[in-house]
Amino acid sequence: xxxxxxxxxxxxxxxxxxxxxxxxxxxxxxxxxxxxxxxxxxxxxxxxxxxxxxxxxxxxxxxxxxxxxxxxxxxxxxxxxxxxxxxxxxxxxxxxxxxxxxxxxxxxxxxxxxxxxxxxxxxxxxxxxxxxxxxxxxxxxxxxxxxxxxxxxxxxxxxxxxxxxxxxxxxxxxxxxxxxxxxxxxxxxxxxxxxxxxxxxxxxxxxxxxxxxxxxxxxxxxxxxxxxxxxxxxxxxxxxxxxxxxxxxxxxxxxxxxxxxxxxxxxxxxxxxxxxxxxxxxxxxxxxxxxxxxxxxxxxxxxxxxxxxxxxxxxxxxxxxxxxxxxxxxxxxxxxxxxxxxxxxxxxxxxxxxxxxxxxxxx
Amino acid sequence: xxxxxxxxxxxxxxxxxxxxxxxxxxxxxxxxxxxxxxxxxxxxxxxxxxxxxxxxxxxxxxxxxxxxxxxxxxxxxxxxxxxxxxxxxxxxxxxxxxxxxxxxxxxxxxxxxxxxxxxxxxxxxxxxxxxxxxxxxxxxxxxxxxxxxxxxxxxxxxxxxxxxxxxxxxxxxxxxxxxxxxxxxxxxxxxxxxxxxxxxxxxxxxxxxxxxxxxxxxxxxxxxxxxxxxxxxxxxxxxxxxxxxxxxxxxxxxxxxxxxxxxxxxxxxxxxxxxxxxxxxxxxxxxxxxxxxxxxxxxxxxxxxxxxxxxxxxxxxxxxxxxxxxxxxxxxxxxxxxxxxxxxxxxxxxxxxxxxxxxxxxx
Numbered sequence: 001x002x003x004x005x006x007x008x009x010x011x012x013x014x015x016x017x018x019x020x021x022x023x024x025x026x027x028x029x030x031x032x033x034x035x036x037x038x039x040x041x042x043x044x045x046x047x048x049x050x051x052x053x054x055x056x057x058x059x060x061x062x063x064x065x066x067x068x069x070x071x072x073x074x075x076x077x078x079x080x081x082x083x084x085x086x087x088x089x090x091x092x093x094x095x096x097x098x099x100x101x102x103x104x105x106x107x108x109x110x111x112x113x114x115x116x117x118x119x120x121x122x123x124x125x126x127x128x129x130x131x132x133x134x135x136x137x138x139x140x141x142x143x144x145x146x147x148x149x150x151x152x153x154x155x156x157x158x159x160x161x162x163x164x165x166x167x168x169x170x171x172x173x174x175x176x177x178x179x180x181x182x183x184x185x186x187x188x189x190x191x192x193x194x195x196x197x198x199x200x201x202x203x204x205x206x207x208x209x210x211x212x213x214x215x216x217x218x219x220x221x222x223x224x225x226x227x228x229x230x231x232x233x234x235x236x237x238x239x240x241x242x243x244x245x246x247x248x249x250x251x252x253x254x255x256x257x258x259x260x261x262x263x264x265x266x267x268x269x270x271x272x273x274x275x276x277x278x279x280x281x282x283x284x285x286x287x288x289x290x291x292x293x294x295x296x297x298x299x300x301x302x303x304x305x306x307x308x309x310x311x312x313x314x315x316x317x318x319x320x321x322x323x324x325x326x327x328x329x330x331x332x333x334x335x336x337x338x339x340x341x342x343x344x345x346x347x348x349x350x351x352x353x354x355x356x357x358x359x360x361x362x363x
Numbered sequence: 364x365x366x367x368x369x370x371x372x373x374x375x376x377x378x379x380x381x382x383x384x385x386x387x388x389x390x391x392x393x394x395x396x397x398x399x400x401x402x403x404x405x406x407x408x409x410x411x412x413x414x415x416x417x418x419x420x421x422x423x424x425x426x427x428x429x430x431x432x433x434x435x436x437x438x439x440x441x442x443x444x445x446x447x448x449x450x451x452x453x454x455x456x457x458x459x460x461x462x463x464x465x466x467x468x469x470x471x472x473x474x475x476x477x478x479x480x481x482x483x484x485x486x487x488x489x490x491x492x493x494x495x496x497x498x499x500x501x502x503x504x505x506x507x508x509x510x511x512x513x514x515x516x517x518x519x520x521x522x523x524x525x526x527x528x529x530x531x532x533x534x535x536x537x538x539x540x541x542x543x544x545x546x547x548x549x550x551x552x553x554x555x556x557x558x559x560x561x562x563x564x565x566x567x568x569x570x571x572x573x574x575x576x577x578x579x580x581x582x583x584x585x586x587x588x589x590x591x592x593x594x595x596x597x598x599x600x601x602x603x604x605x606x607x608x609x610x611x612x613x614x615x616x617x618x619x620x621x622x623x624x625x626x627x628x629x630x631x632x633x634x635x636x637x638x639x640x641x642x643x644x645x646x647x648x649x650x651x652x653x654x655x656x657x658x659x660x661x662x663x664x665x666x667x668x669x670x671x672x673x674x675x676x677x678x679x680x681x682x683x684x685x686x687x688x689x690x691x692x693x694x695x696x697x698x699x700x701x702x703x704x705x706x707x708x709x710x711x712x713x714x715x716x717x718x719x720x721x722x723x724x725x726x
Contacts, residue, residue: 034565054561058561058564097462100456121463121467174537187546202397307436
């Protein structure tokens with residue numbers, strides 16, 4: 001796989017001469033193996049996938065080109081032999097994903113192994129590769145965006161007061177799946193009225209009423225890759241407050257979409273939208289980052305926030321999602337999935353942002 | 364919450380005088396908070412939930428009785444002040460869940476804090492509490508089992524050759540959700556023909572054919588708690604090989620269901636079913652454990668396997684799921700969710716195991 005070769009190019013002299021990868025999306029990215037348990041061991045010349053009984057046949061089918069090792073028991077049972085066989089002297093491990101317990105287990109192994117090895121913590125080595133998508137990955141994300149667009153269009157056409165948040169979430173999930181999404185990347189958020197002030201609310205049995213905001217945050221998944229979109233609706237007569245808040249968020253989002261380009265720091269991209277919301281007097285009500293990378297995971301690198309050190313580059317895929325949340329009243333968030341192509345931002349989700357306010361037809 | 368009190372009873376003199384809990388199901392179990400990020404800090408007299416902007420309102424609603432702290436930035440920004448304020452001198456952390464990176468961050472904090480504190484790794488302290496369910500938890504699991512029973516009954520009545528694995532999985536998911544399940548606890552497995560030899564196969568576009576085994580492994584979720592069930596079907600004329608393999612697995616499962624009781628070691632429970640499959644000549648084709656605990660997570664304590672040290676007790680909830688997997692041919696797995704009540708095993712999933720073989724009606 002190209003991803004394996006790219007990883008090997010990052011193994012510098014004096015650094016690890018073997019990498020142990022146990023995190024699920026990183027394992028999948030490097031091997032193609034979609035199972036939920038297993039370890040990759042990668043050296044400059046070898047690539048091995050160690051799985052237990054449940055996954056041996058699946059690994060053979062999916063991780064073509066890798067050697068498949070059928071393991072049983074914990075790391076203690078098979079890792080020392082493998083390190084010795086592959087002559088690894090400096091084993092890199094995923095510092096952000098390996099648990100303290102497993103780290104201690106490997107420390108003990110290193111002490112007792114016939115061929116002693118050093119342990120080197122490694123951070124973001126695979127994540128930084130995953131941040132830049134190739135054509136196949138971008139095509140999968142675009143497909144997931146298209147499904148999301150079609151599903152929210154159909155949902156918006158039939159959204160009515162009187163339905164519960166859970167019913168609307170299930171209706172949207174059905175649309176997404178029927179239009180070709182695999183299992184959804186995250187639980188749909190349908191947050192109405194005061195619930196919309198909770199950025200990560202879970203759908204409840206609350207009935208949606210006229211004159212309230214409804215935030216719907218959702219995504220599709222295709223070939224493992226996600227889309228992520230949010231639209232905010234108000235059913236019936238819009239209120240002045242809603243219009244004010246909505247237009248501030250929309251203005252901040254549209255500005256970010258027009259101005260963000262290759263080479264900009266993610267922090268200044270965030271600052272751009274945040275500044276507009278601050279100037280409108282809602283600084284304290286936009287408490288999360290402007291966006292996040294999207295790929296095999298819903299939240300991955302880059303981070304578009306006040307603390308980010310990332311620089312925006314071609315072939316990144318990420319979200320732009322400013323919001324304003326007013327406790328007791330509700331909230332507004334507008335989110336698109338985007339990428340950067342030949343230096344310029346390209347929006348991948350296209351669902352209407354104007355159709356959000358609908359009059360109730362008196363029949 | 365009772366769970367908090369039970370946890371405090373486990374804080375022995377000389378052990379931690381404060382516990383940092385970051386794992387999602389443990390956090391939910393102890394606080395009621397369902398969000399996907401946040402930290403609990405628990406001392407003998409205080410219980411505090413630290414969450415970022417996205418979750419403040421939700422935490423206030425769900426984690427009643429706990430102090431909610433609105434944090435921003437990493438642990439470095441807020442943990443030292445809190446440890447100092449709560450006068451924690453021995454901070455316990457979840458060794459199986461805390462990453463190496465986060466552990467190192469806290470080690471550095473301890474070195475620079477005004478009030479130095481020790482770090483104590485803690486294992487299974489919350490998991491061992493979660494292993495024994497109270498009445499509310501068991502009621503939620505029973506409800507999830509009932510929904511699963513009804514859904515598979517309806518699905519079995521319309522299962523036909525010619526449908527793809529994905530279509531069947533979606534049909535079943537729709538039934539589960541319409542019957543009241545929340546978001547499913549795990550992706551449904553529909554594995555037909557040779558795919559059924561992969562214990563954790565993911566549904567594909569493969570069309571189900573007559574004369575092949577179809578393994579369907581699925582669960583529902585109610586109030587956060589899961590059920591887990593597997594049925595194996597064959598559409599059309601059953602083959603002699605299928606009958607042989609099916610009856611061995613069914614015999615092993617029924618025996619386990621009749622014999623397992625309070626006080627038995629999980630390892631001998633596993634051995635009981637495993638011995639029967641071994642005696643029939645299929646030892647190497649039953650490569651996973653007999654079962655696992657079920658609760659807030661699909662896989663939790665106890666473990667029912669060859670390496671388990673657990674003893675089966677009243678109010679545990681777990682699965683019994685022997686299987687035989689023959690590469691190239693297919694597989695059979697039969698799984699129920701069970702509990703132990705007043706010393707005796709009680710099966711919570713009741714879907715038919717006889718209706719699995721269906722004749723194709725020639726019309």
